[in-house]
Structures are given as C-alpha cells and as structure tokens.
Amino acid sequence: MRHARMNFIGVSTRQSSIMKVFPLWMQELERPEVSLEGMDLKLHDDPANYRRAVEEIKADPLCLGALVTTHKINLLMAARELFDYLDPLTLLSGEISCISKREGRLEGHAKDPISGGMSLDTLLGPGYFGRTGGHVLALGAGGSTTALILHFSRKRDAGDRPQRMVIVNRSPGRIEALCRMVDTLAPGIEFEYHCHQDPRRNDELMQALPPESLVINATGMGKDLPGSPITDAGRFPIDGVAWELNYRGELQFQSQALAQREERNLRVEDGWVYFLHGWTQVIAEVLHIQLDQVTFNRLARLAEPIRPPARPPARVNSK
Numbered sequence: 001m002r003h004a005r006m007n008f009i010g011v012s013t014r015q016s017s018i019m020k021v022f023p024l025w026m027q028e029l030e031r032p033e034v035s036l037e038g039m040d041l042k043l044h045d046d047p048a049n050y051r052r053a054v055e056e057i058k059a060d061p062l063c064l065g066a067l068v069t070t071h072k073i074n075l076l077m078a079a080r081e082l083f084d085y086l087d088p089l090t091l092l093s094g095e096i097s098c099i100s101k102r103e104g105r106l107e108g109h110a111k112d113p114i115s116g117g118m119s120l121d122t123l124l125g126p127g128y129f130g131r132t133g134g135h136v137l138a139l140g141a142g143g144s145t146t147a148l149i150l151h152f153s154r155k156r157d158a159g160d161r162p163q164r165m166v167i168v169n170r171s172p173g174r175i176e177a178l179c180r181m182v183d184t185l186a187p188g189i190e191f192e193y194h195c196h197q198d199p200r201r202n203d204e205l206m207q208a209l210p211p212e213s214l215v216i217n218a219t220g221m222g223k224d225l226p227g228s229p230i231t232d233a234g235r236f237p238i239d240g241v242a243w244e245l246n247y248r249g250e251l252q253f254q255s256q257a258l259a260q261r262e263e264r265n266l267r268v269e270d271g272w273v274y275f276l277h278g279w280t281q282v283i284a285e286v287l288h289i290q291l292d293q294v295t296f297n298r299l300a301r302l303a304e305p306i307r308p309p310a311r312p313p314a315r316v317n318s319k
Contacts (some may be wrong), residue, residue: 006286007057090116129163135210138168207235
C-alpha cells in the first residue's frame with residue numbers, strides 16, 4: 001500500500017484533537033494509508049513562508065492536499081499564483097481553507113461558508129432571526145466572520161438572516177475588505193463596523209444588543225492569542241447565544257459566558273461542531289469522496305471521546 005499524506009497548516013497543530021481523530025477517520029473511510037502532518041507557521045508570518053508551504057504541497061506527489069486554519073487570508077495573498085484553480089467562494093471571500101489536487105492541478109477552496117453555515121444552522125435552527133429579532137455581534141473580521149456573511153447571503157428566507165450585524169476588528173484592513181465584499185453581495189443585512197481593540201467598547205456594543213442576539217468570538221483569542229475580546233464586566237444579551245469558535249485553549253470568552261448562563265438564560269456553545277464540519281468538508285474535497293449525513297454522524301461519534309472536557313466558568317463580578 002502506497003502511503004500518502006494530508007497537511008495541516010496552522011499555528012499549534014500538535015495540540016489539535018485532529019491528530020488523534022484523523023487516523024480513526026481514515027480507518028472508517030477505508031483510507032488507512034493517508035496520514036496527517038502539521039505545518040506550523042507564525043501568526044501573520046513572512047509571505048515567503050506561506051509560499052514555501054504551498055510549493056512543498058504542490059511539488060510532492062505523496063501530498064494529497066491540506067487544511068488551512070488561521071492563515072487562510074494571508075496564505076492566499078502570498079501564494080495566489082501557485083494555484084491552478086480557485087473556487088468562486090475563494091475569489092469572493094479572499095480566503096482559502098482547503099488545498100487539493102485534481103488531474104495535476106492545484107486547487108484552492110473556501111470551505112468555511114459551507115462548514116460554518118452548517119454549524120450555525122445546527123446551533124440556531126431554521127428561522128431563528130425572524131422568530132427572535134436577534135442581531136449578531138461578530139468580534140473579529142477574519143475568515144470565519146467572512147464565511148458567515150457569505151452563508152447569510154445565500155439564505156433565501158429572510159428569517160434565516162439577522163436584520164443587523166455588528167463587526168469589530170482591531171485593524172482596518174479586514175474591515176475594508178469585508179465592506180467591499182458586502183457591497184457585491186447586498187445580503188439584506190444592516191452592517192455596522194468598529195475598528196478598535198478595547199474590550200470595554202466591546203462590552204458596550206454587547207450591552208446594546210436586543211434579547212436573543214448572537215455573540216461570536218471570532219478573534220482567535222483564547223486559543224492562538226491569550227485573553228478575551230470582552231471584560232468580565234461585559235453583559236451578554238438576555239436569552240442570547242454565545243458562540244466561542246475555539247474548542248481548545250484557555251477559552252476565556254466561553255468561561256465568561258458560562259458564568260452568566262443562568263442569570264442571562266444564555267446558550268453557550270464552543271467550536272467543536274464547527275471543527276467537525278470544517279475538517280470533514282476539507283477531507284471530502286482532498287480525498288474526492290462524497291460525504292453524506294450518515295457518514296458525518298459516524299465520524300462525529302468516533303471523535304466524541306477525544307473531545308476536550310468542558311471548562312468550568314470563571315468567577316465574574318456581576319455588578
């Protein structure tokens with residue numbers, strides 16, 4: 001049996017649960033010859049390092065492709081011309097999460113609008129925003145927030161889209177890119193943008209949300225970076241949903257939300273389902289297989305025993 005591999009381009013890949021899950025999934029999918037190899041790059045690394053990673057994947061016949069996390073935007077900017085094909089969602093979003101090969105071509109795909117959208121639909125159910133009137137506060141304007149906007153734009157039913165979405169980012173470049181993308185989509189959502197890195201201002205934005213709104217930590221803080229985008233004094237929306245896109249790390253944002261769960265009647269979710277959808281969507285593309293719901297459910301059950309344990313809530317002063 002000829003061995004092959006898939007790469008995982010991230011920041012701290014050895015700590016990811018996928019390193020334990022991947023071999024189980026390959027056995028289940030009858031592809032035990034495929035192994036997973038991590039490629040760690042620094043946050044906002046030198047463009048030459050992104051190019052080198054893609055060149056290694058392209059040149060190695062034993063490498064079938066890769067999943068890209070954290071570096072989705074920067075990698076595409078640095079290595080765009082190395083790809084023979086980029087899918088429409090990649091061209092629209094300016095980010096790439098999946099590298100695959102087909103008939104000698106190196107292909108790039110943006111899978112997050114699909115995997116993130118599937119995760120959000122599982123979390124909220126149909127018609128959530130029409131039923132509740134909740135808004136969305138996205139803390140972070142990177143690939144995950146871009147993907148969710150694309151997901152909303154593809155919804156036919158207005159009840160599946162929030163009337164208003166507030167986006168916060170620490171640097172203006174990503175906000176400007178999102179503005180350009182939103183202008184081409186016209187998704188029927190009112191957007192409000194804020195450029196700062198002051199968690200107290202994020203507290204104020206969160207406090208102003210109507211009941212049953214969704215607050216998303218899409219900053220990477222709590223996993224790739226320490227801390228949280230809000231303070232312990234920040235008040236989540238009553239009857240709202242707090243979605244921590246990470247599933248491992250210190251997860252301070254999730255801990256802050258858990259501390260208010262009873263008082264605010266808050267639903268608190270981590271990024272585990274997003275992790276499962278993100279990886280299975282990319283694996284299906286790289287291995288050129290069809291992934292139905294029954295197969296996904298089998299893979300999810302195999303992964304569940306490896307899921308990191310839930311973290312206890314932080315002690316938060318509610319004054």
